[in-house]
Amino acid sequence: MSPPVGLVLLAAGRGTRFGPAPKLLAPLDGVPLVRHAAEAALRAGIGPVVAVLGHAEEAVRAALAGLDLVLVRNPAYAQGLSTSLRAGLAALPEAAEGAMILLGDMPRVPPALLAGLAAAFAGTDAAVVPVCAGRRGNPVLLNRRRLAAELAALTGDRGAGPLLAGRRDVREWPVEEAGILLDVDTPETLAGLARSPNAPL
Template sequence: MPEAAVATVLLAAGRGTRFGTAPKLLADLDGRPLVRHAAEAALAASARPVVVVLGAHAQALRTALAGLDLVLVENPDYAAGLSTSLRAGLAALPAAIPGALVLLGDMPRVTPAQLDRLVAAFAAADPRPAAVVPVHAGRRGNPVLLNRHRLAPDLARLSGDRGAGPILAGRTDVLEIPGDAGTALDIDTPAALAGLGGD
């Protein structure tokens, strides 16, 4: 396996409480559930395998993702926050793969090209960075590519409703690359979805 091998972890376990009563990741956008946009982008990019972490609404999400070449894992502790889903997804990856591309299920405008740019930057860097993050309009966005081997102790200590952002803040070994509007957009409310033409 090449040293710069990268897999994808798609986080789709949350309850989406800020969205209202309907499951956010099942909301329709351009005729497909929101989560399917992210999954299809991941599959059109190069990183493999693509592991999807399910929790709330797991059965409905399995149906929404039917027919796609995904590895589905369930996080029984999803209610304890994002950190538990991130750890569950990372644990499902082959140990020999150092890079984990972490994608959020509510980011429907992330493109395969952007995902592959993160992978290419990780592969080209010497030494390998702790993470590769996209930056758009002066702010870090998502998805991020984590160096599992370098960050393992920090990732193991993550708790609560937090992703990797806190452990990357202030590090000098994080590689920033240009992002785009898609890496800065996540859907938290029905109004945000409506702004994209969804419902």
């Protein structure tokens, strides 16, 4: 049986490369980017989903209205990704050994992939990372207990990726789903994704 897993949706960042408008509120297929990620997390049926809010908090909160999420405010979001990651981890139930870290600007990660990632977590040491075409992607699934010291020491705009780089106790999980590599940083990439939903950005 797989250990219990909670999910952390990082939705606090400013997304400065996208321009002045809040990136996570930009519509794709008529739905805000952040809601795509949140709905996929809930449909996966893995465990509780914590959404960390910061930039444009009220507008992002409204975009997530009606979803069964635990909403956490990160007043220190401007200090970098690490602050949101720690805020989300702190809000997970103590029993959740695994923490799946979802990014709010990745709208093409399907629920089935999230469920498969959770199943792959059983028996791992530090983390499970999906890999497509030889490239590591997101989300990643962290063993909270084994990585507790490293996670507590994160500062600035650093997330789980740099923390896992070069470690020998990370399990790479091969997938064919290109959505793990598709993050939206600019209006141009969003427009390209709308035209070609499965094309690499």
